[in-house]
Amino acid sequence: xxxxxxxxxxxxxxxxxxxxxxxxxxxxxxxxxxxxxxxxxxxxxxxxxxxxxxxxxxxxxxxxxxxxxxxxxxxxxxxxxxxxxxxxxxxxxxxxxxxxxxxxxxxxxxxxxxxxxxxxxxxxxxxxxxxxxxxxxxxxxxxxxxxxxxxxxxxxxxxxxxxxxxxxxxxxxxxxxxxxxxxxxxxxxxxxxxxxxxxxxxxxxxxxxxxxxxxxxxxxxxxxxxxxxxxxxxxxxxxxxxxxxxxxxxxxxxxxxxxxxxxxxxxxxxxxxxxxxxxxxxxxxxxxxxxxxxxxxxxxxxxxxxxxxxxxxxxxxxxxxxxxxxxxxxxxxxx
Numbered sequence: 001x002x003x004x005x006x007x008x009x010x011x012x013x014x015x016x017x018x019x020x021x022x023x024x025x026x027x028x029x030x031x032x033x034x035x036x037x038x039x040x041x042x043x044x045x046x047x048x049x050x051x052x053x054x055x056x057x058x059x060x061x062x063x064x065x066x067x068x069x070x071x072x073x074x075x076x077x078x079x080x081x082x083x084x085x086x087x088x089x090x091x092x093x094x095x096x097x098x099x100x101x102x103x104x105x106x107x108x109x110x111x112x113x114x115x116x117x118x119x120x121x122x123x124x125x126x127x128x129x130x131x132x133x134x135x136x137x138x139x140x141x142x143x144x145x146x147x148x149x150x151x152x153x154x155x156x157x158x159x160x161x162x163x164x165x166x167x168x169x170x171x172x173x174x175x176x177x178x179x180x181x182x183x184x185x186x187x188x189x190x191x192x193x194x195x196x197x198x199x200x201x202x203x204x205x206x207x208x209x210x211x212x213x214x215x216x217x218x219x220x221x222x223x224x225x226x227x228x229x230x231x232x233x234x235x236x237x238x239x240x241x242x243x244x245x246x247x248x249x250x251x252x253x254x255x256x257x258x259x260x261x262x263x264x265x266x267x268x269x270x271x272x273x274x275x276x277x278x279x280x281x282x283x284x285x286x287x288x289x290x291x292x293x294x295x296x297x298x299x300x301x302x303x304x305x306x307x308x309x310x311x312x313x314x315x316x317x318x319x320x321x322x323x324x325x326x327x328x329x330x331x332x333x334x335x
Contacts, residue, residue: 016043044198
């Protein structure tokens with residue numbers, strides 16, 4: 001189990017960093033062939049899928065569902081990517097090259113999500129909760145957490161004439177709402193679905209077999225934050241140490257605690273953490289917020305650590321990795 005975790009990290013880093021570094025050296029970046037960089041985001045999911053294979057299962061009863069779901073998801077993901085570019089105001093070159101790369105990129109979330117129907121039982125167990133809307137109360141918590149923690153303090157700040165940052169509107173209220181919805185779907189398909197099968201689906205449950213949820217979260221946070229390095233230090237949040245510390249240390253550390261809490265409380269449901277990941281990458285950019293309220297995220301993480309006793313090792317097997325003795329995925333998480 002320990003060696004699998006290291007193999008996962010090496011493979012995830014190798015896939016992502018190789019794509020990112022080569023793309024950056026060739027001039028890809030924000031506003032210029034940035035879709036090429038998105039291929040590297042799939043490193044964690046691809047590594048997890050590769051290491052989860054066990055070769056069992058038959059092709060006859062799974063192939064039709066896999067092919068159908070892949071085709072539908074491929075078309076949907078490609079359409080979402082193009083529409084998102086249009087709503088962001090990015091100039092779309094009417095070129096074969098652009099649509100060819102978008103079609104290739106859309107294959108990644110389609111292939112990963114449709115993996116829930118694959119004949120390989122190991123991969124199927126890894127991915128099946130990514131498309132099954134079970135434990136819906138926790139998925140609702142995952143979706144509405146950011147709107148609540150952004151809008152409620154912003155409302156108080158606005159009432160008492162405090163500072164409220166409002167994102168730039170995208171035309172009418174309908175267009176702004178459509179932009180938020182498409183942005184969420186884009187972040188779900190091209191960020192959360194490409195990362196969460198690795199970080200929370202593969203690495204976290206294996207670490208929790210050896211460490212407490214708190215210590216496992218710290219391990220995931222460190223490698224998750226470092227994984228972004230090629231993007232961060234090529235003009236991203238790594239452009240200043242203050243920005244890097246705020247985003248990758250303070251913010252991401254708090255978020256990692258919340259991710260672990262949601263994953264464990266939902267019984268190891270990947271859809272729950274994928275929704276939370278997409279919400280994290282969407283709502284702070286489409287909803288008004290008060291900057292002074294952002295420390296609430298850190299405070300909330302501290303409260304969760306205390307109330308769930310996250311420093312204690314877990315004894316339940318509900319979040320056991322798929323190569324360990326399995327249990328019901330709906331079992332409750334530890335407090």
